[in-house]
Structure formats: structure tokens, C-alpha cells
Amino acid sequence: MPTAPPRGRIRRALAGAAAASVVLGLVAPTAAHAASPQPDQRIGRVPTVPGGATRTAAPADSTVLDLGVTLRPRDPGALEDFVTAVSTPGSPLYHQYLRTGEFAGRFGAAPADVAAVTAELTAAGLRPGAVEDDGLTIPVEATVAQARKAFATDFAGYALADGSAAFSNTEAPKVSGRAAAKVLGVTGLNSLAGAVSMSRPAGKVIEQPRQAPATERQLKPSYVGGQPFVCSGIKDQLTNAGLRPMIDYNTPDTLTLNTYQQAFGNGGAGATVAILALEEFDDRAIAGYQSCLGTSTNVSRVKVDGGPTQPPGANVGVETALDIETVIGLAPNADVLVYQPADASIRELNSGLRRIVTDNRAQTVSISWGLCEPYVDSASEQAQNLILQQAAAQGQSVFAASGDSGSTGCTDDHGRPQSGLAVSFPASQPYLTAVGGTSVSDPYNTPTESVWNTPASGGYWGGAGGGGVSAVWSVDSATGYQSGFSGPGYANLCNATAGRSCRQVPDVSALADPNQGYLTLTHADSTTLYWDLMGGTSFSAPLWAAMTAHANADPKCAAAGPLGFLNPQLYKLGSTPGLYDPVTGNNVVGASGYTGPLYQAGTGYDLATGLGTPRADKLFAQLCAKLPGSPAGAFNAVAPTRLLDTRGGAPLAAYGETAVQIAGSAGIPANGVTSVVLNVTVTDPTTDGHLTVYPSGGARPSTSNLNWTAGRTVPNLVTVPVGPDGKVRFYNGAWGQAQLIVDVQGYYGTAGGSTYLPSGPTRALDTRSSGGALAAYATRTVTSGQLGAPSGTKAVVLNVTATDTRTDGHLTAYPSGTTLPSTSNLNWTAGRTVANQVIVPLGADGSISVNNGSWGSAQVIVDVFGFLGANGGASFHSTTPQRLFDSRVGQGTNSWPFGADEIRALNLDGDGRLAKAKAVVLNVTVTNPRVDGHLTLYPSGQSAPDTSNLNWSAGQTVPNMVTVPVGPDGRVMIKNGSWSFTDVIVDVFGYYS
Numbered sequence: 001m002p003t004a005p006p007r008g009r010i011r012r013a014l015a016g017a018a019a020a021s022v023v024l025g026l027v028a029p030t031a032a033h034a035a036s037p038q039p040d041q042r043i044g045r046v047p048t049v050p051g052g053a054t055r056t057a058a059p060a061d062s063t064v065l066d067l068g069v070t071l072r073p074r075d076p077g078a079l080e081d082f083v084t085a086v087s088t089p090g091s092p093l094y095h096q097y098l099r100t101g102e103f104a105g106r107f108g109a110a111p112a113d114v115a116a117v118t119a120e121l122t123a124a125g126l127r128p129g130a131v132e133d134d135g136l137t138i139p140v141e142a143t144v145a146q147a148r149k150a151f152a153t154d155f156a157g158y159a160l161a162d163g164s165a166a167f168s169n170t171e172a173p174k175v176s177g178r179a180a181a182k183v184l185g186v187t188g189l190n191s192l193a194g195a196v197s198m199s200r201p202a203g204k205v206i207e208q209p210r211q212a213p214a215t216e217r218q219l220k221p222s223y224v225g226g227q228p229f230v231c232s233g234i235k236d237q238l239t240n241a242g243l244r245p246m247i248d249y250n251t252p253d254t255l256t257l258n259t260y261q262q263a264f265g266n267g268g269a270g271a272t273v274a275i276l277a278l279e280e281f282d283d284r285a286i287a288g289y290q291s292c293l294g295t296s297t298n299v300s301r302v303k304v305d306g307g308p309t310q311p312p313g314a315n316v317g318v319e320t321a322l323d324i325e326t327v328i329g330l331a332p333n334a335d336v337l338v339y340q341p342a343d344a345s346i347r348e349l350n351s352g353l354r355r356i357v358t359d360n361r362a363q364t365v366s367i368s369w370g371l372c373e374p375y376v377d378s379a380s381e382q383a384q385n386l387i388l389q390q391a392a393a394q395g396q397s398v399f400a401a402s403g404d405s406g407s408t409g410c411t412d413d414h415g416r417p418q419s420g421l422a423v424s425f426p427a428s429q430p431y432l433t434a435v436g437g438t439s440v441s442d443p444y445n446t447p448t449e450s451v452w453n454t455p456a457s458g459g460y461w462g463g464a465g466g467g468g469v470s471a472v473w474s475v476d477s478a479t480g481y482q483s484g485f486s487g488p489g490y491a492n493l494c495n496a497t498a499g500r501s502c503r504q505v506p507d508v509s510a511l512a513d514p515n516q517g518y519l520t521l522t523h524a525d526s527t528t529l530y531w532d533l534m535g536g537t538s539f540s541a542p543l544w545a546a547m548t549a550h551a552n553a554d555p556k557c558a559a560a561g562p563l564g565f566l567n568p569q570l571y572k573l574g575s576t577p578g579l580y581d582p583v584t585g586n587n588v589v590g591a592s593g594y595t596g597p598l599y600q601a602g603t604g605y606d607l608a609t610g611l612g613t614p615r616a617d618k619l620f621a622q623l624c625a626k627l628p629g630s631p632a633g634a635f636n637a638v639a640p641t642r643l644l645d646t647r648g649g650a651p652l653a654a655y656g657e658t659a660v661q662i663a664g665s666a667g668i669p670a671n672g673v674t675s676v677v678l679n680v681t682v683t684d685p686t687t688d689g690h691l692t693v694y695p696s697g698g699a700r701p702s703t704s705n706l707n708w709t710a711g712r713t714v715p716n717l718v719t720v721p722v723g724p725d726g727k728v729r730f731y732n733g734a735w736g737q738a739q740l741i742v743d744v745q746g747y748y749g750t751a752g753g754s755t756y757l758p759s760g761p762t763r764a765l766d767t768r769s770s771g772g773a774l775a776a777y778a779t780r781t782v783t784s785g786q787l788g789a790p791s792g793t794k795a796v797v798l799n800v801t802a803t804d805t806r807t808d809g810h811l812t813a814y815p816s817g818t819t820l821p822s823t824s825n826l827n828w829t830a831g832r833t834v835a836n837q838v839i840v841p842l843g844a845d846g847s848i849s850v851n852n853g854s855w856g857s858a859q860v861i862v863d864v865f866g867f868l869g870a871n872g873g874a875s876f877h878s879t880t881p882q883r884l885f886d887s888r889v890g891q892g893t894n895s896w897p898f899g900a901d902e903i904r905a906l907n908l909d910g911d912g913r914l915a916k917a918k919a920v921v922l923n924v925t926v927t928n929p930r931v932d933g934h935l936t937l938y939p940s941g942q943s944a945p946d947t948s949n950l951n952w953s954a955g956q957t958v959p960n961m962v963t964v965p966v967g968p969d970g971r972v973m974i975k976n977g978s979w980s981f982t983d984v985i986v987d988v989f990g991y992y993s
Helices: 076-087 103-107 111-123 144-151 213-219 232-240 283-293 318-330 346-359 378-394 537-553 567-573 616-625
Strands: 054-056 064-071 137-143 155-159 165-169 183-187 206-209 272-276 299-303 335-340 364-367 369-372 397-401 433-441 448-451 468-476 500-505 508-511 518-524 528-535 634-645 657-661 673-683 689-695 706-708 714-721 727-732 739-749 756-766 779-782 795-803 809-815 826-828 834-841 848-852 859-868 876-886 903-907 919-927 933-939 950-952 958-965 971-977 983-992
Touching (some): 064 144, 064 378, 076 378, 111 137, 144 155, 183 378, 206 232, 272 318, 283 528, 318 335, 318 537, 335 346, 346 364, 364 537, 369 397, 378 397, 397 537, 433 537, 634 657, 673 706, 673 727, 706 714, 714 919, 795 809, 859 958, 950 958
Parallel strands (some): 272 335, 714 834
Antiparallel strands (some): 054 155, 064 137, 064 183, 206 528, 634 739, 657 727, 689 727, 809 848, 903 971, 919 983
8 A cells, every 4th residue: 555655864875876868769858969058057957846745944054965966978879879779679789788887988977077077066065976886976965055055056845745844956956167068967955755656455455374384384385387376275265255366366377377478487597677665575475475386586685775764564565565476476486686775765766776777687677666757856857867778778677667546647645646647757767668557357268458447436546557648758759669659648748849759658568457456465473464466557567577587587588688678679569469459448547438538548559558468478479589699600610729817917806807809819700700619717716616708798697607616726618609899708706816717719600610510429538448547748549430520520529527637737639630739628636537528620630639738647538529510510509698407596497406316307498499409508517516426418318328528526516518419309318427416507508500
């Protein structure tokens, strides 16, 4: 139930504003392309005072304010062009997102401008801090008296309708001539309005006594994939109360039966959803909900500016419980990050959103809070606009509830609609997807959706899905994503100039009717769990976020990175089977039989339901099909060359990164390179850790390529896409430094090269049973006959293992008849068993040589996994690194630790590209092994071969790259070759087809 929002604290820790102008011609009337302010010009406007507020005494002169001065981007046109390109299907830069931390250096204010504005603020008697990480925001501390003098504005106090106190500047701030052209706005000068929850409860509270543990286990279902079901205990109580599933309430499984079908089977595994929560929530409620569903979704808090202080209860935490539980129910394997600012003020809303974007940990963001657009001052609007533009530039999808007050988006402090057309903020922002609301009729037979519009009755306030025309933001009529879309009843409320039109809301919709609400465990105490049926557009927004998380996690979409800002893609689809178009109803709250223009649903886009509601299986299949595919590449060997060796300089610092130039170096062409094959070795690590290798210009994935324990030397072959700047990045995920060695072995390119023919796996050499150990510094030949290389083979894909090593050393595999290179394929410490995948070109006689680069003997094992250059080969496609399986956390099908000698199937992606591939490229890691052992991967449909991919000693964490053929049923088999339990992690990096 909406409650009066706590007003913003006058003093707070101000985080930096964010990003920059972005997509498809969308800018604000006073944004980057507007004329620069003249000397000493007032910037922006003051907000409208909320209805019911009365004037009181002004705040004391000594009151301390935390302000933010938002700077203009250094090149607004270049920023807008970039985001247009990165968000527009068909653009060469489509989905070439900025990495975390790149925005400031590329689009933040010029350092000279930062210095100039900082000097002006200091000269005016203010206390500016260092520019924030976004490069656009200077935090400023000042008293009311100092701000009055510096910005030439007075202040007024107000008593708001809910009894709380607030203040506001009486005029827009004036900025000095030397700084005026560089400043976009000043935030923190008022505290008039706060955001409210966009939820509507049905008020049908079900009180469920807490069960004893044994009974609770009996009621708890086991979530094994698909959409989870709620436990029988609460379902029985709903039935006894006369409530019918789909008609009177919805649960995760009912939502997917007809209206919101999911085509994806991984439950969002690998995706992260951020929820902006302007309140505390009840951990007991979330735990009880997960217990009922049998899920174990990871839900984490991120406190912003100290976080909220009011404890959860019957009226606090309800909205956040709805948001979290919607994501848990619809994307149970995704991670959920709950960002919690200090209060519900506009500046804290922006502060929380800014933190989500600068962290860039979540690909999808859900906002279920908002307020009347006219109540927001222009500086806060502009600051948030930049935050959302940065999110779009980084590939983050942001969904915001369009409001529950229909076409009159302003409400009083009790959530009741006020007169006058208005849309909700932040839903009216142009760089997010605004989500409206619908109702569903005849759900069991032929579901039909219409505009959600519930009249007020019996003390219930009623509500309708928000929509209408922004009075602030405009869009280029020719190039904006809403070009050609005009809802019935549109009017030029923003006073758009020629060639522009006002931003229209919503973009899309979903179920919001509380009378068909989502079953939510809102709060709990020591004896009782309190359930309610929740609706409103604050249910619609996380519903869209959860569906997008499914798509982001699915390999069919993930190959091109996250879906990012969806509006340009959605409006390009227009009328599509993936979007259902409601054509009946209106969003005038409480209206009955209304047929006027404000606002009526109809065929095509309208201002009540936007483009329509999702049919997820069809919609995301269409969106994914339009994503930039990974180009097919053929392998080209190069002379093994060392590209990086930090032992000659500074080691890679804890949590540090370094980039290596690939394109145009070491025999690799400057253009046409899709991926590079590297042998990467970490040595002298001071702590346990892992290394992540990924293309420059993209977000760092949550996967790993090497894992190590302190003091160990670990090698691994890595195949990684090359970034648009021709570089690859290396991230040390450890809290201690490590030395890094990088040798190039070859590359995949669009011109020339060899395709891959899967084979085996078969054993070509085992010195333990033939020929004896390889002596110190000795070389042994593996012949073409031993390798089984077919005609036309140019290189062979091997897994090479060294065991029974007497001293520290390394192994090098290279073409026979050529000079021994100065690079290595395996590095070890004495007594260790080490394996690594190797791609080796064949010598003139079709053979390869193996050299023991140590002064002690070692046993060597060589297994064949395929050939490059043979007839009938497949081309390589790189993918965004993604975790398929992790037995430690239950990710993936049948994901628990492997037992002794256990064989288990690894499901790839159903009917997607991986399952249909000839072979997949995986990074496989074994961790927590109880005893010594080995792991073997092989295609389904055949017996386990006498080969291995990973070898370990008890307690070791060991990674290895594995190229393995895919079986006819789209699966790969994994065998634990040890007599005790071990954990296995599998990441996918590409495939051959």
C-alpha cells in the first residue's frame, strides 16, 4: 500500500551523476543540443509545489546542503551518435558497449572544464569535491546562506500534505559567466517531492502460520528447472478462500501458461537483475517465499548513502518484496541486487540509480517507484537523463513502472489521483522502457488483455496503467525510435518545436490488475507469514526485467552481449507476434464506458498500453534473431610469439587489468580477426585467485580462464574474441599480485584459414606405457600415424598432460622439422600433474615434436580432439563467455558435486546454436577435489574414452580449455575419474558449426 514517502535529508553524501546523451535523436529541451547558457544565466526551472503544501519559514542559513553540479559532456554530439549506433539494429557498432569505467574518459567533461567550474565554485565561497567517476558531477557542500549567495536564489520552507517539512529554491540557480556554458544543472536545492510505490494491493491478506521444519520440508517443492510452483500449503489456503488461479491470482507457473510464455530453460542463470528499492525489506519474507517455491536465488543488498533506516513491516518493504519475488519466480537462477538509497527523495532515487549504473554489475534494472513529472526540478531530470544514457551506452536495460493513476499521473501523498494530465517520472525519461498495465480475461481458454482500469470503490483507491505525453522530453520526429508512432489523444504538451514530438508513455505493458495479482509474501513475524495479491505497474516492470534476464542469460542471445536499451529494437519490430496488442479499455481512472482520446486503447501503439504486452517465447526469439551474430572464422596458425611477460616489469596488481594489442602484431593482420588463440600462464601468484580474459570494449564477464592457489604456476589455452580496438584484456581476480605470460598461437579470421574437423578423443602418446619418460631437455616426435591426421590437415587440436615431473619446468609442442620456439604450452612445479589444450601446426612430414624444457624427466600424455584444415571442417564462432554449469551453487541441470567415477551429461542450450554445433569450446575447472583424479569430456552417444582433459591432486583447483565434439542429442558427457567427490565448473567460449 502506498504510504507517505520519507522526505529527503537536507544533508547527505552525494554520489556522482552519470552518463550522457544517447539514443536515436532523443534529447531534452534543455539538454546537450540546446543553445549554451549566456553569461550569468539562470539554468533550468524550479519544480511545481505539490498540491496541499503550505508555505512555512525558510530553512536556517546555517543548514548544510549537499549539492551536485552536473557538467555538460565534452562532445554531446559524439555521445549521442555513439549511443544511437550501439542501440540501433544494423549499425556496425550495434552492441559494442562501453566497459565499466570507460564512460568518463570518453564522454565525461573535459578536464579543463572540470577545473574551471571547480575554481568558479570555490571562488563563490562553496566547497566543491573531486569530480565523480562519471566525469560529469562535482559534489558541493554549502550552507543555505552560501548557496543563496552563490546561485542568486532565495529559499522557502513548506509543510507538505503528509505533515513532513520540505524546502525549495525560489528561483532557478544563476551560474557565473565563465562556468555557465559548462554547467547543465545544480541538484539538491529542494526536497519538495518524494517517490511513491507504483503497486496496488488487492487487500486479500492470507495469514499463514509458520510450519514446523519437518512439515515445511514436506510442503516445499524441489525446483529443478522451468518455472517454480508455490507450495501446497498456501495454495490450499487460497482455494479455501475461494480464490482461483489465473482468475483471482497469479503465481510464476500460471504467468507462463499463456500470456507470458518463456522459451528459455536456464532460469536466467548467469544474468543479474538490479532492483531500485527506496525502503528496507523483510528478509524473513524473502526466505519464506523461497522456501515455498524451493528456489535459492541469490538476493544481496547494496546500501547507498547509508541505506534506509525505517524497519520493514506491514507497510514498509511491501513494494520491494513484490519486486524481488517477481524476479525470483520468473528468473529463479538469476542474481538479484537490491540497491537501497537512504530515502525516497528525488536525489536519493537518482543516487541509487547512479550507483547501479556506475557499478554496472546488472544487465537489467527494475524501478517500481515514481512521482508526478511536474514535481521534479529540471536539474534532477537532466542528471537522471545522463545516468540513463550511460546505462544505455553500457548495454543495461532499464524498466520503469508507468504509474497507477492512469492519464492523471500526479497523486497526493496517499496515492490518490489528482486532476490534470501528467505522466510519471522516471517513466517519462526517454532512455528507459516505460511499462504500463493490463488486465486479462478468459485466461483458461482464449486470454484477452485490455487496459487495467479498476474504479475506486469501498475505500479502495482504484487505479489504471499510467500513460500519456511528457511535458518535458521531446524526440526527433524523423529519427527517434517513436518516429511514426502517435497514440490516439496525443497533444503537444511539451511544446515541441518543428521536426520534434513529445515523448509518449508507456512503451510496453504487462499484467497489473491487483484483482489478478501476483501472490507475494509481503512480510513476516515469528509466528506468521503474511501473503497478499499485489498488482500495479510496479509488478509489470520487474516482470519485464525478469523476462529480459532470461534472454540475456540464454546462449541464443548471450553471444551478442546483453540486449541493452530495448526501445529502438521494440519499435523496429512494431506489430509482431511477440507483442499482443490490447485494443479495448482506457486509462482514465474510474471511467466507465469512456471513449474519448485521453487515453483509449486501439490497434497499434496507444497511450494506454504502448506497443502491447509480451509473448516472451516469440518476442525474445525475434529480438535475439536480430542481434549481431558472431562471424564465422577459420584458424590461422602463426609462429608462437610472446606478447607479454610481466616478469620483466611490474606484475599484474590485485584486481588489476592490463590490455594486450592483438590485431596488427605478431603476424596477426590488422583487420578481419574475430578471435585469438593464446597460451596464458600465471606464475608467482601471492594469493589464491583467478584470471578473466575478455575482449576490450565489452563488459567483463563473470567467468574465468585460469584458477590458481597461492604460489602455483598455472597455464591454460584461451580462445577469446578481439575487441573493436584490436585488444584483449586480462583481469586479475585476486587480492594479491601475480606474474602473467601471454604467448600467441594463432587466430580466427574471416579470410583464409583452416576449418575444424572434430575427432576422438583418442590417445596418440603415453610415455608411461611406450618409450619411457621424456628425459631432461629431450624432444620426442608424435607421427602423423599416431595422430591419425586425415588428408589436408594443417594443425591438430590436442590435450597434453605432463605428470611425474621431477623438477620445475615447461613443455613445448611445435611442428616437427622446425626450430624449437622460445614459448611454452605447459608450465609446472616439481611433482605436479599439469594438462593444457594445445593447437599445433603439423610439420612437413605431418608430425609434431614435444620438448621437455626442464632438467628433470617427465611423463607426457597426448590426446587428440580434432584437426584443422581437413576436408569437411566447421567454422569457429566466438560467444560472450557464459557459465553453463557450476556444481558449487546448483547452476545448470543436475548440478551437484560429481561422485566417484560418475558420468553426467552436460546439456547445452536445447535447440540453440550450441546443441546444434559440431563441437564446443569450453573452459572447465575442477575445484574442491577430495582425492587425486582426472576429468574426461567426450560427445554423448559413445563410450567413455581412455583420455583426459584435466588432471589434479587432492585439494587443487585446476582449469583447462576443452574443445569437445557435441553428441547427436546436443550434449557432452563429463566423467569424474576419481574415487571421491569433486566440484566442476563449465564456461562456454565458442562453438564450431
